[in-house]
Amino acid sequence: MPRYNPATIEPKWQAHWDANKTFAAPRLPKEGAKKLYALDMFPYPSGDGLHVGHPEGYTATDIVCRAWRMQGYSVVHPMGFDAFGLPAEEHAIKTGEHPRVQTEKNIDTFRRQLKMLGFSYDWDREIATTDVEYVRWTQWIFLKLYDTWFDKEQQKGRPIAELDIPEDVQAMGEDFARKWVDERRLAFQSSAPVNWCPALGTVLANEEVIDGKSERGGHPVERRPLRQWMLRITSYADRLSAGLEKLDWPEGVKALQRNWIGRSTGAEVDFCLAGAQLPAEVGGFAEKPAEGVLRVYTTRPDTLFGATYMVIAPEHPYVERLTTPEQADAVKAYVEAASFKSDMDRTELAKEKTGVFTGSYAINPVSGETIPVWIADYVLISYGTGAIMAVPAHDERDYEFAKQFNIPIKAVVDPGNAAPDDEREAVLAGEQVYSGAGVAVNSGGFDGTPTIEFKSKITAWLAERGVGQEAVNYKLRDWLFSRQRFWGEPFPIAHELDDDGKPTGQIRTVPEEDLPVDLPHLEDFKPHGRPEPPLDKAPDEWLYPTIDGVRCKRETNTMPQWAGSCWYYLRFLDPKNADAPIDPEIEKAWMPVDLYIGGAEHAVLHLLYARFWHMVLFDRGVVSTPEPFNKLVNQGMILGENGEKMSKSRGNVVNPDEVVEGYGADALRLYEMFMGPLPDSKPWNMEGVAGVRNFLGRVWRLMIDDRAEEMLLCDEVTDAEPTAEQLRVLHATIKAVTEDIDRLSFNTAIARMMEFVNFFTKEKTRPRACLEPLVLLLAPFAPHLCEELWAALGHNETLSYEPWPVFDESHLQTDTVDIVVQIGGKVRGKVAVATGADKDATLAAAKADPKIAELIAGKTIVKEIVVPGKLVNLVVKG
């Protein structure tokens, strides 16, 4: 009977932990104890259930939590669900069943599977982003964003109440002033293109659009502007970038984020349109470009003399006014065609450049030359000013475009030594593009100025004349925060209506005490055929609330899935708080997250968005730390047995339920950790699972007599004192396992415990004093098995809070150590020398070894290298 049988012991201990709330974390860390907040990226509860990729990171954090609990830390280790999202809504559209029903079913499956793996979560803290009480505080945070403006001077978000409205703005009237304020909020409205699919009668998410066609049905998708909510993440670009410095994150992830933010410095330059009435000379560079002025952003103001044409994006507000009657038809067709292309399609370097001439010209502010203004879709309205000066000699895309349309190419940077002579000639002749630094040519009085120097010189020159200024730009764009979907958080916003039921443009926020704004009842979830969100179908009693006595229409956009995951780590600490998102006392005590593990797919967006919200909450005094996640680790991908990505279509998906059924949860956990380093991608191998399962069986038989009818310790287990050798093995194991857990090197920790078991299996007497520490060391990895063994060894309490075994250096010491002896760098022998022997003694011992003596006999020793305790290398000649 007492064979190792995970199928009986695992559910038993899971029930025990549940019933005893073994892993409940205290409200605040224990007095005098250090705290650990270990967080997993919570899963989206898909209909497929848990994937073997999930338990990889989850097991890693669980091991750290369990080990550190035993080391006396107060540990909080929560789990929840990121439960809004498209699949549940699609299911609802098909079946008419409310997405919440499907979502809850999926959560139940995920929870069951997670519990089956024995993670030491404090389940009392479970939250789902779809919980109405959670949504309430998500909406509350949105209102904070709405109530915040960014003070550039202080680089800080501040309450709208502290925003001074300039007198000239006030003078323009209340409506104007309100608009002025609204334009400065971190949450603001704007018109942004959506993927409108006329055939499906709905707006699609980016991931539902493939090559300009709908994923379902392959219908054409059009980019159409729609009123949307945006979050002003660009205000925090510098802080988001600078804040990375101090974080203990993989360098690669930091680089990705910096790259995504894409900070560049350059200049904004105003080009007057030919024939335009120039405005009267105003002091300095205008905040907004004057009428008849086309403003561009460039990172290379030094190439201004080489600008031979300009390009504006097809969405640029000047398109109409610049288009001459002769060009009108061509421009119209071009602009429409561009609306079907994604930004990606448009900017792809390899693609052939397209464009159309507007018929208008502008004047180069430095050379006075008249240059044509084109419309081309390789310029994006969302980057910079949506217009560029094109310098074909020194920009690859401009070069291709100029070639395509026979526009002059004028070299203004001499590469000098930076390019071989023939290439340099080609560049200067305008036959080859060169985008590096060099020396100015063909640049009026600036000839001979090195690129770097020229950049600042010309910027100053432009600034003096009020036609340019230094500017910082980011690839990062403001965050498009609304979705035309049902299954998301409603905005706590309503639009005031006039007597005719038309929006006045005035916004009302839902008062805090009226939160949450819950989703309305819908008869069905089918698209209504208009680009407006599905909530437009909501019943009137939901759609038209009265706020402060004014009839309003609720905002019908919903928030994106990212919203809920932006702050869940805070709510975990105080999940039931009815008065605030989190109690400040609790927040101060537990934050920041000490260890955050999850997939690399969230390296940019989730982590950037969450950091942004956190910074706003920090500025507004809701949280006390500038950054939310101190240490981040990305787990690698688990591939199928064939080495390819796991997917249903490849038929190589491994189901955790089946693994647990066949080998047990402890074996699954152990295998996932034994496969290789946590951050690496590695292929699954079911024989490897069998291997670690066998190891767990060996641990069992090390202590339990598996031929007996009852649970009995085997005869070899004794209360006798361990031998010196046994102690040495034990303490080497304690040292290695403890250090390996600290550096998340779980595969090597397991290997060391295997060595321990291999050694003690051969021992005729196995002292408890050695076995008990092993059980404790292994417990974080295979907790069910170890609880069972701990009980068998005569303990009544869970081992979850037993003190971690202490490593004692003195047991590792031996009388002698083996020294490698090399001759000419090749290993030729080994000698035993006394521990701690110095260089001379070690060298003497090496030379005295008969084999070595023979090999060096008659030869001259040129050099002797001695590393005490390690090796001797004799370099000989002759």
Place this chain on the structure above:
RNA sequence: GGCCGAGUGGCGGAAUUGGCAGACGCCCCAGACUUAAAAUCUGGUGUCCCGUAAGGGGCGUGCGGGUUCGAGUCCCGCCUCGGCCA
């Protein structure tokens, strides 16, 4: 095209600062136990060469160079694969 990461036995991987390459596991082979098998335990297992044997030697960490007494590890150049971005 850019950035990041990785190339070590038949396979997953180990080697924390340059110091015995291949820990540990899988696969495979052999032995013990057994009437037999399974299970379990024990041992072997990079590769080539010399030797009947005990044993000895060469070669080996993607490729080519370099630094060093000594390189999987550091430097230069290249190749391949993976990820992200364009």
